[in-house]
Amino acid sequence: MKRHVAKRRAKGQKMVFTNGCFDLLHAGHVDYLEKARSLGDFLVIGLNSDLSVRKIKGPERPVNPQEFRARVLSGLECVDYIVLFDEETPERLIKELKPDFLVKGSDWKEDQIVGADFVKSYGGKVIRIDFSYQVSTTGLIGKIKQSH
Template sequence: MAERVVSVQVLQQQVAAAPERWRPLVLTNGCFDILHAGHVHYLEQARALGRTLVVGLNSDQSVRQLKGPTRPVVPEGERATVLAALRAVDAVVVFAEATATALVEALQPDIYVKGGDYATRDLPEAQAVAAGGGKIVLIPFRWQTSTSALLARIQKL
């Protein structure tokens, strides 16, 4: 699975060398700290929208910026390995920024996917997706599960 965890530069080269293998390319991103059934369902739904699914994974530093000093629970290398092991995921790229805008600009996905708790107008990546000719798809949640909720339950034990 380690070959599926790549830098954005390596992935750009792979996509350019074999667009028929990669496109239509679906991109999503997130922290994916403590992977749960909601994540798996979401990633399977995202993958069904194109030929390949690339997951942009927030680095440990960017997770701390977004979620606070006690997060992530699982280090980025381990989170990347778990994601890469999923059948639905073709590649994982770790990124350090708070948003995935630079990743969207670099990969120019055909489809950019986020969860149903987002609105297209509120996505910081929306302009970059449109500029690259892609479209945005929001996937509704099947389960109302979150890593933050799981951690809160664990702390009560």
């Protein structure tokens, strides 16, 4: 991944980085990712691996295995690269890739965004994106469980 980033940067391109589980892809995810991508020249998604998701969300998650989640995300025009990570946070990835723009949803306060201080330390920007859709994977799973 670092090689791809270096090639694109050599052309003067700016990298946008975001991360997440993206377990059941929904309209909110797509809108968020499109907005993130519009901030730079290429979008890198740090995708929580199955191990990482279980650490964060519990033993019943993810619903979709990492290969399926990566395949669905790769079908979106706005997504350029996907990198799986096993840790609970993408801190190591952020430090290795040094994004120009670190993006999270506006539900995160800037001081809670992993890597924010690091990105700002070299002149990168931390951007919080407002949600256009009030939907979540956890909420969808809850609806599904209630209907059965």
